[in-house]
Amino acid sequence: MTESDDNxxxxxxxxxxxxxxxxxxxLKETARLLxxxxxxxxxxxxxxxxxxxxVLISIHKARHTYDGNRPYKPWxxxxxxxxxxxxxxxxxxxxxxxxxxxxxxENNLHExxxxxxxxxxxxxxxxxxxxxxxxxxxxxxxxxxxxxxxVAEKLGMNESAVKVAAHRAYKLLRQRLER
Amino acid sequence: MADIEQLxxxxxxxxxxxxxxxxxxVLSLKWMGAATIYLALSLGVSGLRPDLAxxxxxxxxxxxxxxxxxxxxxxxxxxxxxxxxxxxxxxxxAFSPLWMFALFALLMLLAWxxxxxxxxxxxxxFQCTISIMLFxxxxxxxxxxxxxxxASTHYHLAGSIAVLSAFCVGALWLRLHELNDSIVHVLExxxxxxxxxxxxxxxxxKILLKW
Numbered sequence: 001m002t003e004s005d006d007n008x009x010x011x012x013x014x015x016x017x018x019x020x021x022x023x024x025x026x027l028k029e030t031a032r033l034l035x036x037x038x039x040x041x042x043x044x045x046x047x048x049x050x051x052x053x054x055v056l057i058s059i060h061k062a063r064h065t066y067d068g069n070r071p072y073k074p075w076x077x078x079x080x081x082x083x084x085x086x087x088x089x090x091x092x093x094x095x096x097x098x099x100x101x102x103x104x105x106e107n108n109l110h111e112x113x114x115x116x117x118x119x120x121x122x123x124x125x126x127x128x129x130x131x132x133x134x135x136x137x138x139x140x141x142x143x144x145x146x147x148x149x150x151v152a153e154k155l156g157m158n159e160s161a162v163k164v165a166a167h168r169a170y171k172l173l174r175q176r177l178e179r
Numbered sequence: 180m181a182d183i184e185q186l187x188x189x190x191x192x193x194x195x196x197x198x199x200x201x202x203x204x205v206l207s208l209k210w211m212g213a214a215t216i217y218l219a220l221s222l223g224v225s226g227l228r229p230d231l232a233x234x235x236x237x238x239x240x241x242x243x244x245x246x247x248x249x250x251x252x253x254x255x256x257x258x259x260x261x262x263x264x265x266x267x268x269x270x271x272x273a274f275s276p277l278w279m280f281a282l283f284a285l286l287m288l289l290a291w292x293x294x295x296x297x298x299x300x301x302x303x304x305f306q307c308t309i310s311i312m313l314f315x316x317x318x319x320x321x322x323x324x325x326x327x328x329x330a331s332t333h334y335h336l337a338g339s340i341a342v343l344s345a346f347c348v349g350a351l352w353l354r355l356h357e358l359n360d361s362i363v364h365v366l367e368x369x370x371x372x373x374x375x376x377x378x379x380x381x382x383x384x385k386i387l388l389k390w
Contacts, residue, residue: 016197024191031183053186060190061390062330065263067199078265082332 008072016063027056033073034080041084044091055083126176127169134169137162200329203259203267210325211255214318214348221314221352228358239290239362240354246283247351253279254344258322261337262329273333276340287370291362298360307357307368311349312376319345323387331388338384339377346376 008029014022034055038048058079066075120127120142127135133155140146140154148166152159200206234240253276260266260273267273322341331337350369359365 015194016199018194018196020191020194023194024187027187027190028184031187049182052183056183056186056190058330058390060193062264064197065200065330067202070265070268074268075265078332079330082264 005071005073009068009070012063012066012072013068016066016068027059030059030076031056034076037077037080038084042087047087047091051084051087054087055080058083123173123177126173129176130169130172134165134172137165138169141166200263203263203269204256206262206325207255207259210259210318210322210344211252213321214251214255214345217318218348218352222355225352225356228356230358231355234360237360239293240360242286243290243365244351244354246279246286247347247354250276250279250283251344251347251351254340254347258326258337258341258344261333261340262326262331264330264332266333276343283370287362287366291366294362297363300361300364301357301359304364304368307353307364308372311346311353311369311372314349314352315342315345315376317345318348323383326388330390331384334384334388334390335381336384337388338382338386339380342380342383343373343377346373 008026011022011026011029015026031052034052035048038051038055042048042051055076059076062079066072120138124143127138129135130138136155137151140151141148146154148162149159151157152162155162157165201209228234257273257276260269319342322345323338326337326341350373353369354365
Protein backbone atom coordinates (compact mmCIF):
# COMPACT_ATOMS: atom_id res chain seq x y z
CA MET A 1 0.00 0.00 0.00
CA THR A 2 1.26 3.52 -0.78
CA GLU A 3 1.34 6.25 1.86
CA SER A 4 -1.74 7.88 0.39
CA ASP A 5 -3.48 4.51 0.35
CA ASP A 6 -2.43 3.94 3.98
CA ASN A 7 -3.95 7.29 4.99
CA UNK A 8 -7.17 6.58 3.16
CA UNK A 9 -7.37 3.06 4.60
CA UNK A 10 -6.82 4.49 8.10
CA UNK A 11 -9.57 7.07 7.49
CA UNK A 12 -11.89 4.28 6.35
CA UNK A 13 -11.11 2.27 9.49
CA UNK A 14 -12.07 5.30 11.59
CA UNK A 15 -15.19 5.80 9.48
CA UNK A 16 -16.26 2.20 9.97
CA UNK A 17 -15.97 2.84 13.71
CA UNK A 18 -18.48 5.67 13.34
CA UNK A 19 -16.13 8.69 13.09
CA UNK A 20 -18.19 11.18 11.03
CA UNK A 21 -15.33 13.70 10.64
CA UNK A 22 -12.94 11.08 9.31
CA UNK A 23 -15.65 9.87 6.97
CA UNK A 24 -16.28 13.37 5.60
CA UNK A 25 -12.54 13.83 4.96
CA UNK A 26 -12.36 10.40 3.33
CA LEU A 27 -15.33 11.10 1.03
CA LYS A 28 -13.94 14.50 0.01
CA GLU A 29 -10.57 12.94 -0.74
CA THR A 30 -12.29 10.13 -2.66
CA ALA A 31 -14.27 12.67 -4.71
CA ARG A 32 -11.04 14.54 -5.49
CA LEU A 33 -9.43 11.28 -6.67
CA LEU A 34 -12.37 10.15 -8.75
CA UNK A 35 -13.29 13.41 -10.48
CA UNK A 36 -10.43 13.27 -13.07
CA UNK A 37 -10.99 9.52 -13.53
CA UNK A 38 -14.64 10.13 -14.44
CA UNK A 39 -13.99 13.32 -16.43
CA UNK A 40 -11.52 11.45 -18.63
CA UNK A 41 -14.10 8.78 -19.44
CA UNK A 42 -17.19 10.95 -19.69
CA UNK A 43 -16.87 13.04 -22.80
CA UNK A 44 -20.65 13.15 -23.22
CA UNK A 45 -22.37 16.19 -21.75
CA UNK A 46 -21.74 17.47 -18.25
CA UNK A 47 -22.45 14.32 -16.26
CA UNK A 48 -19.30 14.05 -14.15
CA UNK A 49 -20.95 15.43 -11.01
CA UNK A 50 -24.01 13.21 -11.46
CA UNK A 51 -21.91 10.05 -11.76
CA UNK A 52 -19.61 11.15 -8.94
CA UNK A 53 -22.63 11.52 -6.66
CA UNK A 54 -23.80 8.03 -7.65
CA VAL A 55 -20.34 6.66 -6.90
CA LEU A 56 -20.17 8.31 -3.48
CA ILE A 57 -23.59 6.93 -2.55
CA SER A 58 -22.48 3.47 -3.73
CA ILE A 59 -19.28 3.71 -1.66
CA HIS A 60 -21.43 4.59 1.34
CA LYS A 61 -23.74 1.62 0.71
CA ALA A 62 -20.87 -0.83 0.15
CA ARG A 63 -18.51 0.45 2.86
CA HIS A 64 -18.96 -2.76 4.88
CA THR A 65 -17.19 -4.66 2.06
CA TYR A 66 -13.94 -2.81 2.83
CA ASP A 67 -12.06 -4.02 5.92
CA GLY A 68 -9.02 -1.72 5.86
CA ASN A 69 -6.59 -4.61 5.34
CA ARG A 70 -6.12 -4.12 1.61
CA PRO A 71 -5.43 -1.05 -0.58
CA TYR A 72 -8.30 1.43 -0.60
CA LYS A 73 -7.92 2.83 -4.10
CA PRO A 74 -8.60 -0.38 -6.09
CA TRP A 75 -11.78 -0.77 -4.04
CA UNK A 76 -13.11 2.71 -4.85
CA UNK A 77 -12.06 2.49 -8.50
CA UNK A 78 -13.90 -0.84 -8.83
CA UNK A 79 -17.08 0.83 -7.57
CA UNK A 80 -16.51 3.91 -9.74
CA UNK A 81 -16.00 1.76 -12.85
CA UNK A 82 -19.16 -0.19 -12.04
CA UNK A 83 -21.28 2.95 -11.65
CA UNK A 84 -19.73 4.52 -14.73
CA UNK A 85 -20.57 1.46 -16.85
CA UNK A 86 -24.07 1.49 -15.43
CA UNK A 87 -24.47 5.16 -16.35
CA UNK A 88 -23.07 4.66 -19.86
CA UNK A 89 -25.27 1.63 -20.46
CA UNK A 90 -28.40 3.59 -19.53
CA UNK A 91 -27.24 6.66 -21.46
CA UNK A 92 -26.52 4.75 -24.67
CA UNK A 93 -29.70 2.67 -24.33
CA UNK A 94 -31.64 5.97 -24.31
CA UNK A 95 -29.66 7.21 -27.31
CA UNK A 96 -30.35 3.97 -29.17
CA UNK A 97 -34.03 4.21 -28.34
CA UNK A 98 -34.15 7.70 -29.82
CA UNK A 99 -32.16 6.57 -32.86
CA UNK A 100 -34.71 3.84 -33.53
CA UNK A 101 -37.51 6.40 -33.42
CA UNK A 102 -35.70 8.54 -35.99
CA UNK A 103 -35.15 5.47 -38.16
CA UNK A 104 -38.89 4.76 -38.07
CA UNK A 105 -39.54 8.35 -39.09
CA GLU A 106 -37.08 8.12 -41.97
CA ASN A 107 -38.74 4.94 -43.20
CA ASN A 108 -42.09 6.65 -43.18
CA LEU A 109 -40.70 9.64 -45.06
CA HIS A 110 -39.49 7.35 -47.81
CA GLU A 111 -42.97 6.02 -48.35
CA UNK A 112 -44.71 7.40 -51.46
CA UNK A 113 -47.84 8.82 -49.91
CA UNK A 114 -49.40 9.69 -53.29
CA UNK A 115 -49.08 6.22 -54.73
CA UNK A 116 -52.34 4.37 -54.96
CA UNK A 117 -52.60 0.90 -53.55
CA UNK A 118 -54.71 0.02 -56.59
CA UNK A 119 -53.09 -0.91 -59.91
CA UNK A 120 -54.63 -0.37 -63.36
CA UNK A 121 -54.88 -4.14 -63.82
CA UNK A 122 -56.75 -4.68 -60.57
CA UNK A 123 -59.58 -2.32 -61.59
CA UNK A 124 -59.47 -2.71 -65.38
CA UNK A 125 -62.97 -4.26 -65.34
CA UNK A 126 -64.38 -1.12 -63.75
CA UNK A 127 -62.43 1.14 -66.15
CA UNK A 128 -63.91 -0.55 -69.23
CA UNK A 129 -67.40 0.24 -67.94
CA UNK A 130 -66.61 3.98 -67.97
CA UNK A 131 -67.59 6.16 -70.94
CA UNK A 132 -65.38 5.26 -73.93
CA UNK A 133 -63.31 8.46 -73.93
CA UNK A 134 -62.64 8.37 -70.16
CA UNK A 135 -61.63 4.70 -70.33
CA UNK A 136 -59.24 5.42 -73.21
CA UNK A 137 -57.65 8.32 -71.31
CA UNK A 138 -57.07 6.20 -68.19
CA UNK A 139 -55.70 3.34 -70.28
CA UNK A 140 -53.21 5.63 -72.03
CA UNK A 141 -52.17 7.39 -68.81
CA UNK A 142 -52.01 4.50 -66.38
CA UNK A 143 -51.41 1.40 -68.47
CA UNK A 144 -49.23 2.80 -71.22
CA UNK A 145 -47.62 5.57 -69.20
CA UNK A 146 -48.39 8.62 -71.37
CA UNK A 147 -48.55 12.07 -69.83
CA UNK A 148 -51.72 14.20 -70.02
CA UNK A 149 -50.07 16.31 -72.75
CA UNK A 150 -49.18 13.24 -74.87
CA VAL A 151 -52.70 11.80 -74.44
CA ALA A 152 -54.15 15.12 -75.57
CA GLU A 153 -52.04 15.03 -78.75
CA LYS A 154 -52.97 11.39 -79.46
CA LEU A 155 -56.70 11.95 -78.98
CA GLY A 156 -56.82 15.39 -80.60
CA MET A 157 -57.96 17.10 -77.38
CA ASN A 158 -56.45 19.91 -75.40
CA GLU A 159 -54.51 19.06 -72.26
CA SER A 160 -57.02 20.63 -69.85
CA ALA A 161 -59.88 18.60 -71.35
CA VAL A 162 -57.84 15.41 -70.80
CA LYS A 163 -57.21 16.36 -67.16
CA VAL A 164 -60.90 17.17 -66.59
CA ALA A 165 -61.97 13.89 -68.21
CA ALA A 166 -59.44 11.95 -66.11
CA HIS A 167 -60.67 13.73 -62.99
CA ARG A 168 -64.28 12.81 -63.78
CA ALA A 169 -63.19 9.23 -64.46
CA TYR A 170 -61.45 9.01 -61.06
CA LYS A 171 -64.57 10.38 -59.38
CA LEU A 172 -66.81 7.81 -61.07
CA LEU A 173 -64.37 4.99 -60.30
CA ARG A 174 -64.18 6.00 -56.64
CA GLN A 175 -67.93 5.97 -56.35
CA ARG A 176 -68.21 2.53 -57.97
CA LEU A 177 -65.36 1.02 -55.91
CA GLU A 178 -66.74 2.38 -52.63
CA ARG A 179 -70.08 0.71 -53.18
CA MET B 180 -19.30 21.00 -6.70
CA ALA B 181 -21.63 22.43 -4.05
CA ASP B 182 -23.86 19.39 -4.56
CA ILE B 183 -20.93 17.06 -3.86
CA GLU B 184 -20.07 18.88 -0.65
CA GLN B 185 -23.68 18.74 0.43
CA LEU B 186 -23.81 15.01 -0.34
CA UNK B 187 -20.56 14.36 1.55
CA UNK B 188 -21.97 16.20 4.59
CA UNK B 189 -25.19 14.19 4.37
CA UNK B 190 -23.38 10.84 4.08
CA UNK B 191 -20.99 11.75 6.90
CA UNK B 192 -23.97 12.38 9.18
CA UNK B 193 -25.01 8.80 8.47
CA UNK B 194 -21.60 7.41 9.51
CA UNK B 195 -22.72 4.93 12.16
CA UNK B 196 -20.44 2.12 13.26
CA UNK B 197 -20.40 -0.59 10.60
CA UNK B 198 -19.30 -4.19 11.02
CA UNK B 199 -17.01 -5.10 8.11
CA UNK B 200 -17.97 -8.12 6.03
CA UNK B 201 -16.13 -11.34 6.86
CA UNK B 202 -13.15 -12.31 4.74
CA UNK B 203 -14.33 -14.08 1.57
CA UNK B 204 -12.47 -17.24 2.59
CA VAL B 205 -14.42 -17.35 5.84
CA LEU B 206 -17.60 -16.66 3.91
CA SER B 207 -16.96 -19.44 1.43
CA LEU B 208 -16.01 -21.87 4.22
CA LYS B 209 -19.39 -21.18 5.81
CA TRP B 210 -21.16 -21.90 2.53
CA MET B 211 -19.10 -25.04 1.92
CA GLY B 212 -19.74 -26.24 5.48
CA ALA B 213 -23.48 -25.78 5.04
CA ALA B 214 -23.39 -27.51 1.63
CA THR B 215 -21.39 -30.43 3.04
CA ILE B 216 -23.88 -30.91 5.88
CA TYR B 217 -26.74 -30.71 3.36
CA LEU B 218 -25.02 -33.28 1.12
CA ALA B 219 -24.28 -35.64 4.02
CA LEU B 220 -27.84 -35.41 5.34
CA SER B 221 -29.30 -35.96 1.87
CA LEU B 222 -27.09 -38.98 1.26
CA GLY B 223 -28.12 -40.26 4.69
CA VAL B 224 -31.77 -40.00 3.67
CA SER B 225 -31.50 -41.13 0.03
CA GLY B 226 -28.70 -43.65 0.62
CA LEU B 227 -25.31 -44.18 -1.00
CA ARG B 228 -25.07 -46.17 -4.22
CA PRO B 229 -24.94 -49.86 -3.29
CA ASP B 230 -21.74 -50.48 -5.30
CA LEU B 231 -19.84 -47.48 -3.92
CA ALA B 232 -17.01 -49.62 -2.53
CA UNK B 233 -16.58 -51.21 -5.95
CA UNK B 234 -16.89 -47.86 -7.78
CA UNK B 235 -14.14 -46.43 -5.59
CA UNK B 236 -11.76 -48.92 -7.19
CA UNK B 237 -12.37 -47.24 -10.54
CA UNK B 238 -9.74 -44.48 -10.94
CA UNK B 239 -11.92 -42.56 -13.40
CA UNK B 240 -14.78 -42.44 -10.92
CA UNK B 241 -12.46 -41.23 -8.15
CA UNK B 242 -10.94 -38.62 -10.51
CA UNK B 243 -14.43 -37.44 -11.46
CA UNK B 244 -15.53 -37.08 -7.83
CA UNK B 245 -12.29 -35.31 -6.85
CA UNK B 246 -12.55 -32.93 -9.85
CA UNK B 247 -16.17 -32.20 -9.03
CA UNK B 248 -15.15 -31.49 -5.43
CA UNK B 249 -12.39 -29.15 -6.66
CA UNK B 250 -14.87 -27.30 -8.88
CA UNK B 251 -17.14 -26.95 -5.88
CA UNK B 252 -14.25 -25.52 -3.81
CA UNK B 253 -13.16 -23.16 -6.59
CA UNK B 254 -16.67 -21.94 -7.34
CA UNK B 255 -17.40 -21.36 -3.65
CA UNK B 256 -14.23 -19.29 -3.21
CA UNK B 257 -14.90 -17.49 -6.45
CA UNK B 258 -18.53 -16.70 -5.57
CA UNK B 259 -17.39 -15.23 -2.25
CA UNK B 260 -14.73 -13.10 -3.97
CA UNK B 261 -17.16 -11.96 -6.65
CA UNK B 262 -19.51 -10.71 -3.94
CA UNK B 263 -16.97 -7.93 -3.21
CA UNK B 264 -16.69 -4.89 -5.51
CA UNK B 265 -12.92 -5.30 -6.01
CA UNK B 266 -12.99 -9.14 -5.89
CA UNK B 267 -11.07 -8.62 -2.61
CA UNK B 268 -8.13 -7.86 -4.93
CA UNK B 269 -7.69 -11.57 -5.71
CA UNK B 270 -8.66 -11.52 -9.36
CA UNK B 271 -6.78 -14.66 -10.36
CA UNK B 272 -8.53 -16.70 -7.67
CA ALA B 273 -11.91 -15.26 -8.60
CA PHE B 274 -11.52 -16.60 -12.13
CA SER B 275 -9.97 -19.94 -11.08
CA PRO B 276 -13.18 -21.96 -11.74
CA LEU B 277 -12.55 -21.47 -15.46
CA TRP B 278 -9.38 -23.57 -15.15
CA MET B 279 -11.17 -26.12 -13.02
CA PHE B 280 -13.94 -26.49 -15.58
CA ALA B 281 -11.36 -26.89 -18.36
CA LEU B 282 -9.59 -29.59 -16.32
CA PHE B 283 -12.90 -31.30 -15.63
CA ALA B 284 -13.87 -31.26 -19.33
CA LEU B 285 -10.50 -32.81 -20.23
CA LEU B 286 -10.89 -35.46 -17.55
CA MET B 287 -14.39 -36.37 -18.72
CA LEU B 288 -13.17 -36.60 -22.30
CA LEU B 289 -10.44 -39.03 -21.25
CA ALA B 290 -12.91 -41.03 -19.14
CA TRP B 291 -15.22 -41.24 -22.15
CA UNK B 292 -12.40 -42.62 -24.31
CA UNK B 293 -11.46 -45.07 -21.57
CA UNK B 294 -15.05 -46.35 -21.37
CA UNK B 295 -14.43 -49.28 -23.74
CA UNK B 296 -16.57 -51.33 -24.05
CA UNK B 297 -19.11 -48.65 -23.05
CA UNK B 298 -21.08 -49.29 -19.87
CA UNK B 299 -24.79 -49.90 -20.56
CA UNK B 300 -26.98 -46.80 -20.61
CA UNK B 301 -29.54 -46.59 -17.81
CA UNK B 302 -33.25 -46.59 -18.72
CA UNK B 303 -33.78 -43.02 -17.47
CA UNK B 304 -32.36 -39.83 -18.98
CA PHE B 305 -33.53 -36.25 -18.22
CA GLN B 306 -34.74 -37.29 -14.76
CA CYS B 307 -31.12 -36.99 -13.60
CA THR B 308 -30.89 -33.35 -14.72
CA ILE B 309 -34.14 -32.54 -12.96
CA SER B 310 -33.02 -34.33 -9.77
CA ILE B 311 -29.74 -32.40 -9.70
CA MET B 312 -31.53 -29.12 -10.34
CA LEU B 313 -34.09 -29.72 -7.60
CA PHE B 314 -31.33 -30.74 -5.19
CA UNK B 315 -29.39 -27.57 -6.05
CA UNK B 316 -32.23 -25.14 -5.45
CA UNK B 317 -31.60 -24.83 -1.71
CA UNK B 318 -27.80 -24.27 -1.82
CA UNK B 319 -28.23 -21.89 -4.75
CA UNK B 320 -30.87 -19.92 -2.85
CA UNK B 321 -28.80 -19.53 0.30
CA UNK B 322 -25.64 -18.63 -1.59
CA UNK B 323 -27.41 -15.97 -3.69
CA UNK B 324 -29.21 -14.67 -0.60
CA UNK B 325 -25.90 -14.35 1.24
CA UNK B 326 -24.26 -12.64 -1.75
CA UNK B 327 -27.00 -10.03 -1.87
CA UNK B 328 -25.70 -8.65 1.45
CA UNK B 329 -22.47 -7.58 -0.25
CA ALA B 330 -21.83 -5.49 -3.36
CA SER B 331 -20.92 -7.42 -6.47
CA THR B 332 -19.72 -5.41 -9.43
CA HIS B 333 -19.63 -8.59 -11.57
CA TYR B 334 -23.22 -9.60 -10.89
CA HIS B 335 -23.67 -11.73 -14.04
CA LEU B 336 -20.60 -13.84 -13.37
CA ALA B 337 -21.28 -13.94 -9.63
CA GLY B 338 -24.77 -15.33 -10.24
CA SER B 339 -23.48 -17.91 -12.69
CA ILE B 340 -20.67 -19.11 -10.42
CA ALA B 341 -22.99 -19.32 -7.39
CA VAL B 342 -25.53 -21.40 -9.29
CA LEU B 343 -22.82 -23.67 -10.74
CA SER B 344 -21.40 -24.17 -7.26
CA ALA B 345 -24.81 -25.33 -6.05
CA PHE B 346 -25.19 -27.53 -9.15
CA CYS B 347 -21.88 -29.23 -8.25
CA VAL B 348 -23.32 -30.20 -4.87
CA GLY B 349 -26.30 -31.72 -6.67
CA ALA B 350 -24.06 -33.51 -9.17
CA LEU B 351 -21.93 -34.92 -6.34
CA TRP B 352 -25.03 -36.15 -4.55
CA LEU B 353 -26.35 -37.96 -7.62
CA ARG B 354 -23.00 -39.55 -8.47
CA LEU B 355 -22.73 -40.90 -4.92
CA HIS B 356 -26.38 -42.03 -4.85
CA GLU B 357 -27.20 -43.34 -8.34
CA LEU B 358 -26.14 -46.80 -9.44
CA ASN B 359 -24.81 -45.91 -12.87
CA ASP B 360 -21.49 -46.36 -14.65
CA SER B 361 -22.36 -44.99 -18.08
CA ILE B 362 -20.04 -42.08 -18.75
CA VAL B 363 -22.11 -41.17 -21.82
CA HIS B 364 -25.23 -40.80 -19.68
CA VAL B 365 -23.32 -38.86 -17.03
CA LEU B 366 -21.87 -36.49 -19.62
CA GLU B 367 -25.18 -35.97 -21.38
CA UNK B 368 -27.56 -35.65 -18.45
CA UNK B 369 -25.37 -34.67 -15.46
CA UNK B 370 -22.69 -32.36 -16.81
CA UNK B 371 -23.75 -30.88 -20.16
CA UNK B 372 -26.77 -29.20 -18.51
CA UNK B 373 -24.17 -27.20 -16.55
CA UNK B 374 -23.87 -24.99 -19.63
CA UNK B 375 -27.55 -24.09 -19.45
CA UNK B 376 -27.35 -23.67 -15.69
CA UNK B 377 -24.43 -21.30 -16.12
CA UNK B 378 -26.49 -19.19 -18.52
CA UNK B 379 -29.44 -19.25 -16.13
CA UNK B 380 -27.06 -18.04 -13.42
CA UNK B 381 -25.99 -15.08 -15.56
CA UNK B 382 -29.63 -14.01 -15.72
CA UNK B 383 -30.27 -14.69 -12.03
CA UNK B 384 -27.21 -12.67 -11.16
CA LYS B 385 -28.60 -9.67 -12.99
CA ILE B 386 -31.98 -10.04 -11.29
CA LEU B 387 -30.74 -10.76 -7.77
CA LEU B 388 -27.28 -9.25 -7.38
CA LYS B 389 -27.47 -5.92 -9.22
CA TRP B 390 -27.39 -3.05 -6.75
